[in-house]
Amino acid sequence: xxxxxxxxxxxxxxxxxxxxxxxxxxxxxxxxxxxxxxxxxxxxxxxxxxxxxxxxxxxxxxxxxxxxxxxxxxxxxxxxxxxxxxxxxxxxxxxxxxxxxxxxxxxxxxxxxxxxxxxxxxxxxxxxxxxxxxxxxxxxxxxxxxxxxxxxxxxxxxxxxxxxxxxxxxxxxxxxxxxxxxxxxxxxxxxxxxxxxxxxxxxxxxxxxxxxxxxxxxxxxxxxxxxxxxx
Amino acid sequence: xxxxxxxxxxxxxxxxxxxxxxxxxxxxxxxxxxxxxxxxxxxxxxxxxxxxxxxxxxxxxxxxxxxxxxxxxxxxxxxxxxxxxxxxxxxxxxxxxxxxxxxxxxxxxxxxxxxxxxxxxxxxxxxxxxxxxxxxxxxxxxxxxxxxxxxxxxxxxxxxxxxxxxxxxxxxxxxxxxxxxxxxxxxxxxxxxxxxxxxxxxxxxxxxxxxxxxxxxxxxxxxxxxxxxxxxxxxxx
Numbered sequence: 523x524x525x526x527x528x529x530x531x532x533x534x535x536x537x538x539x540x541x542x543x544x545x546x547x548x549x550x551x552x553x554x555x556x557x558x559x560x561x562x563x564x565x566x567x568x569x570x571x572x573x574x575x576x577x578x579x580x581x582x583x584x585x586x587x588x589x590x591x592x593x594x595x596x597x598x599x600x601x602x603x604x605x606x607x608x609x610x611x612x613x614x615x616x617x618x619x620x621x622x623x624x625x626x627x628x629x630x631x632x633x634x635x636x637x638x639x640x641x642x643x644x645x646x647x648x649x650x651x652x653x654x655x656x657x658x659x660x661x662x663x664x665x666x667x668x669x670x671x672x673x674x675x676x677x678x679x680x681x682x683x684x685x686x687x688x689x690x691x692x693x694x695x696x697x698x699x700x701x702x703x704x705x706x707x708x709x710x711x712x713x714x715x716x717x718x719x720x721x722x723x724x725x726x727x728x729x730x731x732x733x734x735x736x737x738x739x740x741x742x743x744x745x746x747x748x749x750x751x752x753x
Numbered sequence: 754x755x756x757x758x759x760x761x762x763x764x765x766x767x768x769x770x771x772x773x774x775x776x777x778x779x780x781x782x783x784x785x786x787x788x789x790x791x792x793x794x795x796x797x798x799x800x801x802x803x804x805x806x807x808x809x810x811x812x813x814x815x816x817x818x819x820x821x822x823x824x825x826x827x828x829x830x831x832x833x834x835x836x837x838x839x840x841x842x843x844x845x846x847x848x849x850x851x852x853x854x855x856x857x858x859x860x861x862x863x864x865x866x867x868x869x870x871x872x873x874x875x876x877x878x879x880x881x882x883x884x885x886x887x888x889x890x891x892x893x894x895x896x897x898x899x900x901x902x903x904x905x906x907x908x909x910x911x912x913x914x915x916x917x918x919x920x921x922x923x924x925x926x927x928x929x930x931x932x933x934x935x936x937x938x939x940x941x942x943x944x945x946x947x948x949x950x951x952x953x954x955x956x957x958x959x960x961x962x963x964x965x966x967x968x969x970x971x972x973x974x975x976x977x978x979x980x981x982x983x984x985x986x987x988x989x990x
Contacts, residue, residue: 649855650799652900653829
């Protein structure tokens with residue numbers, strides 16, 4: 523691999539994988555919680571929550587990145603306070619994780635919500651008559667029966683995070699080994715004379731990852747529909 | 754003793770049902786749309802009536818005058834749904850043990866009562882299978898076993914033989930008769946089939962249009978039916 527890719531490009535590839543993977547893991551609990559609320563509860567402000575959920579998809583990513591800078595940057599609204607307790611995210615890979623998590627969050631939450639919608643609620647009432655409390659019902663009935671759809675959502679969110687560019691570069695800039703992800707490396711190579719070959723190589727790599735992800739998501743999503751058949 | 758007195762208003766229908774029964778096996782008999790399943794749902798706690806009172810053997814489960822409604826999972830009902838509702842992602846054994854495990858019971862295979870129920874309902878050869886691979890009659894037997902293993906105070910049976918073909922129907926009927934003879938638990942059967950009611954109940958509550966239209970011993974019910982229904986007369990001969 524490193525014969526084909528330069529060490530710097532390989533580093534960018536690994537960094538992108540790591541940032542995308544961690545961003546999915548950290549956003550999963552909140553995505554499941556909000557997905558479940560949207561699927562099962564009617565509450566005031568529900569429409570507002572749904573609209574806000576779509577914001578990262580509809581807003582120009584550079585605006586999202588700027589908002590993150592204003593909120594979490596060193597001189598930002600919460601950045602100074604975070605720094606005082608030892609947490610700095612601006613221009614760090616952790617900041618790239620936050621940007622990637624935010625951009626993947628709508629896909630993850632909406633997939634979870636659809637997966638929960640597809641669980642037959644009559645099975646939950648059956649479990650309730652058998653003495654299962656809410657957590658047991660969620661862990662033994664809802665989660666296993668929606669696992670395919672949630673996994674598909676994870677893969678989509680991963681792919682979205684892997685390709686994240688706008689919010690990342692405006693929030694954490696381009697620091698090799700820290701925030702120089704694959705898309706940022708491609709952008710950088712495009713601006714370097716003679717970088718065309720590198721652009722092609724990294725673009726092919728991105729294509730492979732993106733295609734594999736959508737393929738896996740489709741297969742997992744298919745399993746979700748298969749598992750809907752009720753006993 | 755089962756005491757039911759519920760009033761509930763739907764968008765397009767009303768339910769006003771009151772009856773008491775001390776029978777071991779009670780049937781709610783009536784056409785579809787008569788409110789039979791709503792009564793079971795109210796007893797299980799899945800439907801909260803607008804007003805009324807539900808009590809079993811002196812334990813009050815619902816009383817609108819006292820603003821009392823015992824949560825579903827504390828009522829200890831065994832509900833056999835019309836559509837089975839087995840958990841599709843679990844084996845038959847895991848389905849059977851779901852109740853005991855939910856109540857923090859013994860997780861092992863030799864759970865108290867498991868062998869007895871497996872034997873009673875002839876489930877031994879099905880334990881490792883998934884619900885999707887079972888026949889309709891097998892599924893209902895598993896659903897009955899699962900409800901019984903939750904150690905219910907009352908077994909609610911919602912049209913347990915509807916939708917089954919003839920042989921499966923007889924198979925489930927035979928197992929329910931065995932269960933009734935064992936007198937393990939009070940049974941409340943919902944059915945629109947007079948034959949099933951005659952075969953399984955001690956006492957019959959007649960429902961129509963959301964109201965109780967009569968209550969009688971099963972002998973009287975069967976005699977009454979046989980006079981008006983030739984098919985019933987042949988079956989009873």
